[in-house]
Every structure is written in structure tokens, then in C-alpha cells.
Amino acid sequence: MTTTDSSTTARIPRGKRRLGDVVFANGARGSGVLILAILAGVAAFLIGQSYDSLSANTANFFTTSEWAANVREEPAFGVAALAFGTILAAAIALLVATPVAIGIALFIVYYAPRRLAAVLGYVVDLLAAIPSVVYGLWGIGWLVGQLGPFYLLLERYLGWIPLFAGPVSTTGRTMLTVGLVLAVMILPIITAMTRDVFQQVPQAHREAALALGATRWEMIRMAVLPFGRPGIIGGAMLGLGRALGETMAVAMILSPSLVVSWALLQSGNQTIAAHIALQYPEATGYGVSALIAAGLVLFAITLVVNMVARFVVARRKEFS
Amino acid sequence: MATTTDPTSTGAAGGAHLRNAGLFGGTLPRWVPPALLVVLAGAVAGVLLAAGAFNAPLLAVLTTVAYAVAITVASAIVENRRRATDRLVTAVVYTCFALAMVPLVSLLWTVLVNGLQRLDGYFLSVSMNGVTPSMDAGGVYHAIVGTISITGFAALISIPIGLMTAIYLVEYGRGRLKQAITFFVDVMTGIPSIVAGLFVVALWMLLFGPGNTNGAAGAISLSVLMIPVVVRSCEEMLRLVPNELREASYALGVPKWLTIVKVVLPTAIAGITTGVMLALARVIGETAPLILTAGSSAVAINWNLFDGQMMSLPVFIYSQVRMGGAINYERAWAAALTLILVVMLLFLLARLVSRFFAPKLGR
Numbered sequence: 222m223t224t225t226d227s228s229t230t231a232r233i234p235r236g237k238r239r240l241g242d243v244v245f246a247n248g249a250r251g252s253g254v255l256i257l258a259i260l261a262g263v264a265a266f267l268i269g270q271s272y273d274s275l276s277a278n279t280a281n282f283f284t285t286s287e288w289a290a291n292v293r294e295e296p297a298f299g300v301a302a303l304a305f306g307t308i309l310a311a312a313i314a315l316l317v318a319t320p321v322a323i324g325i326a327l328f329i330v331y332y333a334p335r336r337l338a339a340v341l342g343y344v345v346d347l348l349a350a351i352p353s354v355v356y357g358l359w360g361i362g363w364l365v366g367q368l369g370p371f372y373l374l375l376e377r378y379l380g381w382i383p384l385f386a387g388p389v390s391t392t393g394r395t396m397l398t399v400g401l402v403l404a405v406m407i408l409p410i411i412t413a414m415t416r417d418v419f420q421q422v423p424q425a426h427r428e429a430a431l432a433l434g435a436t437r438w439e440m441i442r443m444a445v446l447p448f449g450r451p452g453i454i455g456g457a458m459l460g461l462g463r464a465l466g467e468t469m470a471v472a473m474i475l476s477p478s479l480v481v482s483w484a485l486l487q488s489g490n491q492t493i494a495a496h497i498a499l500q501y502p503e504a505t506g507y508g509v510s511a512l513i514a515a516g517l518v519l520f521a522i523t524l525v526v527n528m529v530a531r532f533v534v535a536r537r538k539e540f541s
Numbered sequence: 542m543a544t545t546t547d548p549t550s551t552g553a554a555g556g557a558h559l560r561n562a563g564l565f566g567g568t569l570p571r572w573v574p575p576a577l578l579v580v581l582a583g584a585v586a587g588v589l590l591a592a593g594a595f596n597a598p599l600l601a602v603l604t605t606v607a608y609a610v611a612i613t614v615a616s617a618i619v620e621n622r623r624r625a626t627d628r629l630v631t632a633v634v635y636t637c638f639a640l641a642m643v644p645l646v647s648l649l650w651t652v653l654v655n656g657l658q659r660l661d662g663y664f665l666s667v668s669m670n671g672v673t674p675s676m677d678a679g680g681v682y683h684a685i686v687g688t689i690s691i692t693g694f695a696a697l698i699s700i701p702i703g704l705m706t707a708i709y710l711v712e713y714g715r716g717r718l719k720q721a722i723t724f725f726v727d728v729m730t731g732i733p734s735i736v737a738g739l740f741v742v743a744l745w746m747l748l749f750g751p752g753n754t755n756g757a758a759g760a761i762s763l764s765v766l767m768i769p770v771v772v773r774s775c776e777e778m779l780r781l782v783p784n785e786l787r788e789a790s791y792a793l794g795v796p797k798w799l800t801i802v803k804v805v806l807p808t809a810i811a812g813i814t815t816g817v818m819l820a821l822a823r824v825i826g827e828t829a830p831l832i833l834t835a836g837s838s839a840v841a842i843n844w845n846l847f848d849g850q851m852m853s854l855p856v857f858i859y860s861q862v863r864m865g866g867a868i869n870y871e872r873a874w875a876a877a878l879t880l881i882l883v884v885m886l887l888f889l890l891a892r893l894v895s896r897f898f899a900p901k902l903g904r
Contacts, residue, residue: 239796239798241796241798241799242796242797242798244798245797245798245801245802246713246797246798248705249705249706249708249709249712249713250709250713250714250718251705252701252702252703252705252706252709253705253706253709253710253714253718253719253722254718254722255702255706256702256706256722256725256726256729256768256769256772257721257722257725259729259765259768260725260728260729262740262744263732263736263737263740263765266740266743266744266747267736267739267740267743269743269747270742270743270746270747320637321637321640321641323637324633324634324636324637324638324640325637325638325641327634327637328634328635328637328638332631332634332635332638333638341638344645346888347885347888348645350819350822350823350826350884350888351648351826351881351884352825352826352827352828352855352880352881352884353826353828354826354828354855354858354859354877354880355648355652355826355858355877355880355881356648357859357862358652358858358862358873358874358877359644359647359648359651359652361862362651362655362870362873362874363647363648363651367598405644408641412641436623436624436626436627437627437630437631438626438627438630438631439623439626439627441630459731462731463731465733466731466732466733466734466735466736467733468733468734468735468828468829469828469829469855469859472829472859473859473862494733494735494829497735497739497829497833498735498829498832498833501742501832501833502832502837502838509742509746509751512739513739513742513743516735516736516739519733519735519736520732520733520736523731523732523733523736524728524731526731527727527728527730527731528728530731531724531727531728
């Protein structure tokens with residue numbers, strides 16, 4: 222046996238390699254490699270096309286907020302305000318959505334009657350499939366009108382916190398509105414992920430807790446949440462990745478300005494993705510190249526967030 | 542649920558000393574929580590009406606808070622602290638669920654009500670060619686044409702690549718390359734759509750020079766977003782095919798590639814179709830990459846993917862909102878309703894396919 226070198230690797234007894242097999246196997250591998258090539262291509266083309274404007278840029282790309290890129294020479298632009306706005310909007314969305322998503326996942330898995338739970342799972346999937354531009358339209362056409370009184374209340378009683386400082390924008394097209402719409406958009410993503418992990422909690426753990434006299438909440442706290450924590454974190458990170466890259470809802474709702482501001486109730490701030498969508502049709506000179514440079518920053522941020530998320534989720538798989 | 546005492550007996554009979562000993566504690570009768578909720582809602586409504594500040598959201602918020610406090614206090618008195626915490630958490634979890642229903646219901650309701658004002662046969666069958674933004678005319682036919690051709694072309698690119706990659710991952714792949722592909726497909730699902738658009742802009746600038754927008758560019762940017770979704774769903778479905786089927790086929794001397802084509806794929810075809818439809822439903826609403834690649838100002842019907850700007854339903858909604866007039870909003874709502882109907886139709890078809898054409902493996 223040890224004399225044949227294929228004895229260790231052979232899975233299927235092989236005859237001669239048929240032409241069909243060779244073509245098919247290479248076609249399949251080629252598609253896989255093509256995907257890697259596309260991803261590498263995205264990075265390479267973004268770097269290549271942004272090089273022009275970055276090397277001509279007279280301002281510091283990472284610390285400048287202004288965007289004077291639509292010129293033939295000496296552009297001055299930077300992503301400081303844009304990156305700040307992107308992270309701020311995504312952070313609001315994440316803070317609002319994660320606790321609610323955990324609540325919904327708990328409801329679906331442990332509280333709702335079984336038949337209702339199946340319907341709810343379907344509804345969550347549907348919520349995830351509604352196009353972002355429709356969320357944007359809903360935000361600008363309905364939600365901004367409803368939030369006005371609520372914002373006035375926030376300003377009156379919590380106005381001493383810089384986040385809620387007045388005067389409140391009369392249009393409602395502010396960072397907080399954007400954050401809330403983004404929260405609604407990432408809610409189904411986090412819920413779906415969290416729900417999947419909660420369903421995988423070993424029945425023995427849960428029954429052991431209940432048998433010791435734990436109430437339902439104590440069972441959840443002792444058996445479900447520790448087991449599900451990596452899944453919750455992974456789901457939240459995936460939601461964060463989506464919120465960081467979301468374009469349309471922000472572009473349609475926010476009335477933008479390139480400043481770094483913590484005042485969530487006033488109009489201002491802007492995110493990278495929305496800035497690209499709004500500026501691109503009017504870009505001239507170094508404009509397009511500068512926008513691609515901004516896109517490169519966004520790509521890098523989401524790449525890191527997604528890779529961390531996948532790493533956290535993959536680690537859970539090894540343990541369970 | 543963990544009690545063995547009769548929940549309705551609160552009298553001093555039988556096991557009273559046991560309950561007093563704290564082993565079981567008292568139990569609130571089952572009718573208390575719903576009754577408490579109704580009573581509190583009535584009370585809050587009464588107070589609000591008396592104060593002249595009645596509105597539905599305020600009523601809901603105040604009732605929820607009042608209920609959470611009341612049930613916790615009641616449970617702490619009658620039962621014990623641990624039960625009280627449990628009751629509070631139950632209230633919070635139900636609130637979370639109700640909270641999530643608010644945006645869903647309001648979104649579907651507003652789109653339906655506003656969209657129906659303008660959605661009719663005329664709106665679906667004419668384009669915006671020669672229509673000034675504020676004119677009471679025009680429709681989405683050109684956008685529907687664009688959406689069909691762009692997503693169709695994107696599907697044409699994505700499905701073979703995605704399916705073949707899934708076949709590689711399940712049937713052939715091993716070692717480093719398989720790990721790398723699995724990982725980067727996951728990473729690719731997280732690419733922001735606008736970055737996919739910028740990628741094609743950069744590619745097109747290199748190939749055809751600046752300022753070249755057409756439907757094919759849009760389709761390629763969509764396929765960057767669609768391929769990883771197709772790979773993931775196809776991979777899952779191929780893994781569900783039992784190994785016995787493959788082994789039976791090999792035992793009959795069928796080559797591997799024919800086994801895949803004739804045995805594995807037909808078994809998984811329902812799941813694959815479902816996955817592809819869900820992927821289509823996802824990219825059909827993509828807006829940002831199409832603004833960059835297919836243009837946002839086309840008004841005429843254009844069936845040619847390789848020549849000139851192409852409108853699509855999501856971009857139509859966006860550009861109408863940007864114009865900002867009342868009639869533009871009406872058009873945007875009607876187009877949004879059309880888009881949601883298309884997405885729901887795809888969803889429904891996917892469910893039907895997976896329900897009726899799924900292989901019967903349990904024989």
C-alpha cells in the first residue's frame with residue numbers, strides 16, 4: 222500500500238482523466254479564481270484611479286474637511302468630515318438597532334407562539350428585501366414629518382447634552398433621522414443572524430437551567446446569551462458594515478454640509494457614500510478621481526469591519 | 542411555567558406554608574397581565590383626553606411604561622423579585638417586537654396609499670420623453686425597460702459564475718484556495734453598493750475614457766453585488782444533496798462532471814432557483830451603483846445596453862425626489878409601489894418554487 226503515492230489522497234478510484242472532467246473542473250476553479258480577481262480588481266482600480274487626484278491634492282486628505290476637487294489644477298479636498306459623518310450615522314444606527322434586534326430575536330425564538338414565529342421570520346426577511354431607495358422615500362416623505370415634535374421634546378429636556386443641542390432643524394432632515402432610518406434598515410440583518418444563533422443553543426443547556434428552577438429570563442441570561450454572544454457581535458458587525466455603506470437613505474434625507482458636528486438635531490454632516498452619489502453627476506476635473514479616493518476609504522473601512530465580523534462568527538462555528 | 546401550584550388558588554388552603562417558605566411563592570393569575578394592560582390603556586387614554594393632549598403614539602408609549610412598572614411592582618409584591626424581573630423582561634421583549642412592526646407597517650401603508658394615487662395602466666405604459674418635470678403626465682415604462690435589461694444582464698453574468706464557484710466549493714475545492722474563496726465571498730457580500738459602482742466607473746474610464754455611461758456598466762456593477770449572494774445560496778443547496786446519490790452515480794461508472802450535471806444539479810435545482818430569485822430581489826432595488834454607471838437623467842425608452850444612459854425604477858424614484866415638486870413625489874411613490882410589488886412577486890415566486898419543486902428526498 223505504501224508504495225503507491227496516491228493511496229493517501231485517493232478518495233474516488235480514478236480511471237483516465239476524461240476531457241469533460243478536465244474542462245468542468247477547470248471551469249469551476251476558474252470561476253472561483255475570477256471572484257478573487259474581481260475583489261482584487263476593485264481594490265486595484267480604486268487605488269489606480271484615485272492616484273491622480275491624491276498626488277495632486279494640496280491639502281491633507283485625512284485631516285481636511287473641505288471638498289474643492291472639481292478643478293483642473295491644485296485640488297484641495299479631504300475626507301475628515303465625511304468619515305466622521307459616516308461613522309456617526311452608523312454608530313447611531315447600531316446603538317438603536319442592536320438591543321431591539323436582540324429583543325425581536327428573543328421574541329421569535331422563545332416568546333412567540335410557534336406558528337406566529339414562522340410568519341415573523343418571513344416578515345423579517347421581507348423587511349430585509351425592501352430596497353433602500355424606498356426606505357429613503359419613506360424617510361423623507363413620512364418619517365421626517367412625524368419626528369418634529371419628538372425632536373422639540375428632546376431639545377427642551379435634553380438640550381444641555383451637546384448631542385441634542387438646539388436649535389432644532391425645521392425640516393427634520395438631520396443626522397438623527399438618518400441614523401433612525403439606517404437602524405430600521407439594519408434591524409432585519411442583525412435579527413436574522415441573532416435568531417439563527419439563538420435557535421442553535423443546545424436544548425440540554427436550556428432545560429438544565431429550567432430544571433433548576435430558573436425563570437425564563439434567568440434561563441436566557443444563563444444559557445442563551447453566553448452561547449449567543451459571538452453571534453450577536455457578528456450580526457451587529459454585519460449590520461454596521463451595511464450601515465457604513467448605505468447611500469440612498471442618507472442622500473435623500475440628510476441636508477448635508479461638510480462639517481464635523483455632534484449636534485444631531487441640526488442639519489449638517491455628510492457620509493462618504495451619500496457624498497459620492499450626490500457629487501458624482503456634477504464632478505469635473507479632478508472630481509471623479511477624488512470621489513474614487515473617498516470610495517477607497519469607505520471600501521477600506523467596510524472591509525475591516527466585515528473581516529472582523531466574519532472572524533468572530535467563524536470562531537463561534539469552531540466551538541459549537 | 543416552572544410552578545407546580547395551582548395558579549388560581551391564592552387562598553390560605555393546602556400548601557400555604559410551603560409558599561410562605563418561599564419555595565414556590567405566590568403566582569399572579571393568568572388573566573392579570575392582559576387585564577392590567579387594558580385597564581392601564583384606558584386610564585392613560587382618560588388622562589390624556591382630560592389633558593387635551595391625546596394622540597396615539599403618546600398613548601402607546603405611556604401605556605407601555607405604565608404597564609412595565611405596574612406588572613413589575615405587582616409581581617414583586619405577590620410573587621418574588623426574580624419573577625418580577627422575568628415579567629419586566631417579558632414586557633420589554635414584547636415592546637421590542639411591537640416597535641419593529643411600526644416602521645414595517647407604516648412603510649407599507651404609506652407606499653400603498655401614496656402610490657395608488659398615480660399607479661395605473663397609463664403610468665406603466667409611457668415614458669418621460671418630452672415631459673417637463675412638473676407636467677401632469679409621464680410614466681415609468683422606460684425605467685421598467687431599463688430595470689429588466691440591466692438586472693437581466695446582471696443575472697446572465699452572475700448566475701454562471703456564481704453557480705460554478707459554488708460547484709467548485711462543494712464538489713472540487715480543498716485546501717487554501719477553497720478557504721480563500723469562502724472567506725472572500727463572505728467579505729464581498731459586505732462591499733458597499735456605491736463602491737461596486739465606483740469600481741465599474743474606474744474600469745470604464747480605463748477602457749472607454751471618461752463620461753461613458755450605459756446599461757452594461759450598470760449590469761456589471763450589479764453583478765459584483767449579486768455574485769456572492771448567488772454563491773452563498775447555491776453552495777448551501779448543493780451541500781444538502783445527499784452523498785449517497787453521488788456515490789450511486791460513481792458506482793455506475795458515470796464521470797464526475799456528468800454526475801454533477803445530471804444528478805447533483807437536478808436534485809438541488811429548486812433551491813438554486815429560489816436562491817437566484819432572492820438574489821435578484823436584492824439587486825433589483827440597488828440604486829447607488831446605477832446612478833454612477835447607467836446615468837440618472839435618461840427619459841426615453843432605451844433597449845440597448847451598450848449605447849447611452851438607461852433609467853431604472855430605483856433611480857427613477859431617486860431622481861424624482863431630487864426634483865422635489867408635488868407631482869414628482871407622486872411619481873416617486875407610484876414607482877416605489879411598482880418596485881415593491883416586483884420584489885414581492887420575486888419573493889412569492891421563490892417561495893412557490895421551493896415549495897412545489899423541491900426534490901422528494903425522503904423516499
